[in-house]
Amino acid sequence: MALLFRSFFATAVTGQFMMNSKGLPTNGVQGFMKHLLMAADHVKPTHIIVCWDMGSQTFRNEVFNDYKSNRNAPPVELIPQFDLAKEVAEGFNLSNVGVVGYEADDCIGTLAKLHRSERKVSVLSGDQDLLQLLDDNIDIMLLKKGFGNYQTYTKDLFVEERGITPEQFIDVKALMGDTSDGYPGVKGIGEKTAMKLIQQYQDISGILANLHELTPSQRKKIEEDLDMLHVSRKLAEIHCEVPLSVSVDEARWEHVSHDTLTLVDELELKVLRRFLVGSNVLSASS
Template sequence: MVNQSNGETPSVLMVDGMALLFRAFFATSWGGAVKKNREGVPVNAVHGFLRILGDAVRRIKPTHLVCCWDLAGGSFRAEHFPEYKGNRPEAPDDLIPQFELIKTVTESFGILNVSAEGYEADDCIGTLARRFAQQSEVFILTGDHDLLQLVDERISVMIMKKGAGNYAVYTPAFLLEERNLTAAQIIDLKGLMGDTSDNYPGVRGIGEKTALKLIQEFASIDGILSNMENLPAAVRKKIEADLDMLHLSRSLATINCEAPLNVELSHCTWIVDRDRVTAICEKVEFKDALRWIG
């Protein structure tokens, strides 16, 4: 079964795989009990992943689907800043076997899995989103606000919120309305304030409130640096003391939209084989398969 868009512009749903999988795992293991199949393999994250994605599929009705993944071994960013993501805890033991299992499941659902050695899922998403937006509408499903830098007239970013089926769908207009920022300014904001989750500091002593005020006043990091004489002395001193880290943090925050991916829109056409879906759902004991395949 190929999902059709009634002859209109194709629609691509791009999935931030790890973001969904981690969210699904913690949402279904908070009580300490992790669901396992009859073979003793944990499947709670797989089930949660499919429910989250299934809801988005019913909402978007995409003609094309692709799921992007991080690979073990890190990315080029760690070569420039060895501490990058160095504060991340190890994945829970019950989640680890689900990393490869979910890829088998998504493939069985007719979804293309994509990754690139030395690049993050964000880079794969950015590369394909920009490529596909030339001929289709693109929707990115994630919990990662870094991906807001990709928002444009043909690319919407769906940020998962608490509650099933609850998303904030960011278009350029909504991003400007909610945060008074453009997509490009998301990068410069992160360059200034850093990112504790990714473990890079930005300018020490400048937090989100100050960073936001500076970006809104001077439009960009370049605008700030061109108006150093107009900054409060304390802020100017902090930026001058951390200028190299400011530039490095902005680079680390920037999604690379030139990842080496030999993937075209036609490769992501969503085709569902009912027998394959039924078989994999039986293996992972997922009982909601009919909500996917009708």
């Protein structure tokens, strides 16, 4: 979803919705597939799974009613591309995964933790929240501006750069909140202070056990927002026990078949077709 939204808004800002002859906008789908296929060519994976949000309501809305309520409804030109993106991914023999009541991030976390003991896992997204999933056999590829530009984090690099563990990143998020997801954390505590507190006291429990050591201002803010702090902690953590039934064999990646061009032509995905014809992704296939 992060890649689809990113691709849509990158071209929608100039009105380039790339309508096909049926009046269906395709800009988000074409950019999404280009991002995915370029990452596949970069990583050379044995398997690929694409995870999707399945509606706006998840278990987090039961924890906090206003979760993501600050977000605007998606543009009308994007709405039909949700199903189209899944159709195109399936046409490229990619496995689509999504579970009602959970976010795509939860599915990603569940699959990453499930398979890390058997194989190297690389997660592609533009969402830094996924950094909490970093582990000995899980890397996170954060998509930077443009196509094919990644900032790849390993667990060791994250610890070295930020001075906290991936798991502690959840507590940092709980303290500082997330304006994008609509939960406040502790009002008045930003990222810098949150990082400092977690580095010093390890986790939220450590902070609460040592409130007397904090500045009067910090102590007051946390005490006044204690309930929201605990709620924000639940919202910030990716749920890694989603009930999934995914066949690894069905997720095997064998490059792009030339037959896929038929689907691309039927849907008039001209930008994607030009990319495929001129890329290693297609020429590497039989």
